[in-house]
Structures are given as C-alpha cells and as structure tokens.
Amino acid sequence: MAVSTATPPRSLADVISAFEAVYPPAWAMEWDAVGLVCGDPEQRVERVLFAVDPVAAVVDEALEWGADLVVTHHPLMLRGVTSVAANTPKGNVVHRLIRAGAALYTAHTNADTAAPGVSDALARAVGLNGPLRPLDPDTTDPEGRRGIGRIGALDQPMILHDFAAQVAQGLPATAPGIRVSGDLDRLITTVAVSGGAGDSLLGAARAAGVDAFVTSDLRHHPASEFGEDPGPALVDTPHFASEWPWLADGAIHLADALARGDGRNGANVEIRVSTVVTDAWSQTFHHI
Template sequence: MAVSTQTQNHRLADVIAAFEEVYPPGWAASWDAVGLVCGDPVQSVERVLFAVDPVSAVVDEAVEWGADLVVTHHPLMLRGVTSVAADTPKGRVVHRLIRAGTALYTAHTNADTAAPGVSDALARTVGLTGDLSPLDPDPTDPEGRRGIGRVGVLDRPMVLRDFADRVAQALPATAAGVRVAGDLDRQVTRVAVSGGAGDSLLGAARAAAADVFVTSDLRHHPSSEFVEAGGPALVDTAHFASEWPWLEEGASHLVDALARRRGPGGANVEVRVSTTVTDAWSRTFSRV
C-alpha cells in the first residue's frame, strides 16, 4: 500500500494525532502502556511499518526498509523500567531505533477495544459476516460497539474440523499451529473471537451462546474444565497470529486519517505490514 504525492511530508506528531483519532489512548486499559515510545515529534515521516511485536527482527526490517516510524500492537515496556541501557534486549531496541532515526509507537488495548479493532479483523479473517457485537462490551461506550472480543456468524455453517482448518489457513503459519478442543463433527455457526490471550473470556463466550471460541494462550485447567462443562468448542491459535490481521486494518485507517486531514491524496506516506513471524515458539516436536 503506498500513497505518493507532492505535498509536504508529515511530522511524527501529525501522524500520531491522525492515528489517535481512530485509536484514542484514552480507550486503553489503566494498566497498559500505549503511545510514543521513542522518536522526535518534529521528525518527518514518509514510511511507516506496522508489526505485532517490537523485537529485534522487526527492527531489522524497519532499518533495512528505511522506516521512519514503527507502529506495534504490543508495548516494548509494559512495566516501569529504570534503564534503557543497550546491554538489555529492550534497551538495544531503543538504541537501534534512535540511531536509525526510527520512531516507535504502540497501540495495544485501545486497538483491542476499538470498533473496528483487533478482534473485528480476526473475525473477518476467519469468515464471520454481518454485524459483530463485543464479547465483553466497554461500559463507557453508549453505542455498545466497543469492547474486547467479538461475536458473529459464519458465512455458512460447517463442522468444527473444517472451521479449525479454515482458521489455520487464514492466519500466519506458526510452529504451534492451531489447537482444537471439542467434537470435530460439531456444527459451527455462531462464533466468538478474541485476538490475543482470551481465557478470561471463556464465560463470556458461553454466555454469548457461541458454538466455538477462537482465541490464544489458552491454559490447560481452564480449557479442560470449560470443555468438560459443555462449553463451546475451542480453537487456540498463536498469540501473534490472532492479532496479525489487525495490522492491515490499522495501516489503512492511518492512511485514511491522514488523507482526511489534507484532502484526497494528502496521506503522503508509504505503509508496510510486516510479515515477519514474531511468535515466541520456533518449532514443535512430537513423539513418533
């Protein structure tokens, strides 16, 4: 996706302001750390890289491409730090970005709760159509559209086996792949999804009368007890994979927001969605 015009380049502060029109930081959870991590607000931005994780492989990609700004979903420093010395992994990321003149910005739970947001992108990717409703609504939203997770219906009913395969084919390939709990011949029509770790929403998925819940990082005991109690089937994906579909949507919203500020053709930025797999797991082994 690229937009090229002869208009003056955007300052970082302008790009951030446009992006925050779509994903206001005030929507983030109180424990979260969103916003500008490093970068000069007056620096010029021509290239923006979207990625899930602010890790060294993404910095490699950003520097090689010449990105002026990296927008990640996950925070680099979620908890307080007292040093960003380059002898730590996080410190090295900061130093490399600053040396390259590349800013880093995070949109995390504010992108999760947005409508559309992270779970909307996941829902569309796995085949949900029509209106989507939040799995865990944001009580501050009078319209009832924002919140964590989404619930909707498939474009056509299918058995769990086929649906799980659809999820596996639609999301980025990872070492762990997709895990399934439940009767593989179960009919699936109504689906709940939540990008990222979602076992805190198991009860909400049951209350929503979903046939299956798609999320990530499901733990053994909650999942086992949930299935034993007759809850919806479960499809567990890699955390990185379930949030990756939002990157294209976030990039598109940024271009649109910048264009609204300057009129048609006024975006004047080139955006790229990283395809670097930043899942923590690199390989699985099975007993033969």
C-alpha cells in the first residue's frame, strides 16, 4: 500500500503532530512507552514506513526504501535499558536509524484504545462488518467508543471450523498459524476480538456472551480453565498477525490528518506498510 500527496515537504514535528491528533499519547497506558524514540523534530519527512516491530528486518526494509520515519506499534524501549551501544540489538536499531537520518516513533496502547484502533482493524480482517463496540470500554471516554477490544457480529452465522479458516485467511500467514479451542461445529454469530495478548480479557469475553473470542498469546492454564465452563470458543492468533491489519489504517489516518492540516489534498508524504513478517516464531514441527 502507498499513499502519495503533493504539497511541500513536512518536518518530523509536523508529521508527529498530525499523527498524535488521531492517536494522542495521553490515551496510552501508564506503563507504556509511546512517542518519538529517535530523530530530529526539524528533519524533513518524505517517506514513512508503518510496521509492527522495531527489529533489524524492519530497519533493513526502511533503509532500503529510503524511509525518513518508521512508525511501529510495538515500543523499542518498553522496559528500561542502561545502554544503546551499537553491539546490542536495541542499540543497533537506534544507531542504524540515526546514521541514515531516519526517525522512529511508537504508537502502542494509544492505538489499541483509539476508535478506530487496532482491534477495529482486526475485527474487519476476520469478517465483522457491522457496528462494533468496545470489549473493555475506556471509562474516561464520554462517547463510549474507545477501549480495548471490540465486539461485533458476522454477516451470516457459520460454524467454528469455517470461522477459524476465515480468520486465518484474513490475517498474514505465519509459521504458527492459529489455534482453536471449542466444538468445531458450534455456530458462531457474535465475536469479540482483541489485538495482541488477550489473557486479561477472557472474563470480559465470557461476560459479553459472545460465541467466539479472537485474540493472541493465550497461555495454557487460563485457556484450559476457561474451556472447562460454558463460554466463547477461543481462536488464538500469532501476536504479530493480530496487530498487522492496523498498519494500513494508521497509514490512511496519518495521510488524512496531514491533508486536513493543510486544508488541501495532502502533504507530500509517501506512506508504506511493511510486508516483513516479524512474528517471533519461524517454524513449527508436528509429530508424524
């Protein structure tokens, strides 16, 4: 995907300002680390790459394309570090970007809770086409639209087997694929989704009375115990795959925000979505 516009080049500060009008950092969780990681606010930005993870493969892609700014969903510095030496993985990312004159910016839980946000994009990717509402609403939002996760309905009910296949088809292919817990012949009509790790929302999904819950990183014990009582079927997707659909949304919203700021049709910024699969797992093996 590429989005092109046609007015004078923008500074990094301008681009960040436009982006934060859509995904304010104040919406991020207290423990999160969002915002500008490295880069000169006065530098010119003509090419922006959206990616899930700030890892070496994404830096390779960004520098090969000539990106001036990389926007990632996952933070590089989520946990405290005492060094960004170039011989460490995180330090190597920072040094390579700075040497190339490229900036790094993170939108994490502020993009999760936004409306539309990460889970809206996931919901559409797996086939929820009607109105959506938050699974875990943000109580500070008077409109009731923001929050973690989304609940919606399929256009037509389908059995869990077919719904799981639809989920797999709607998300980028990864080595682990998806896992399912529940009767494969169960009829699925209403669905809750949450991009990223969803263990903490199992109770909310049960309370919502949905037929299935699509999320990532479900651990053995919580999922096993959840399955012992009547409740939603579980569809566990790779973490990277559940958050990748948001990248295209983020790119479109940034282009729109820049255009609104100009009062014209755009801002001379080309925006691309990374196609590099950065899921942590590269291969699965099964007993034969």
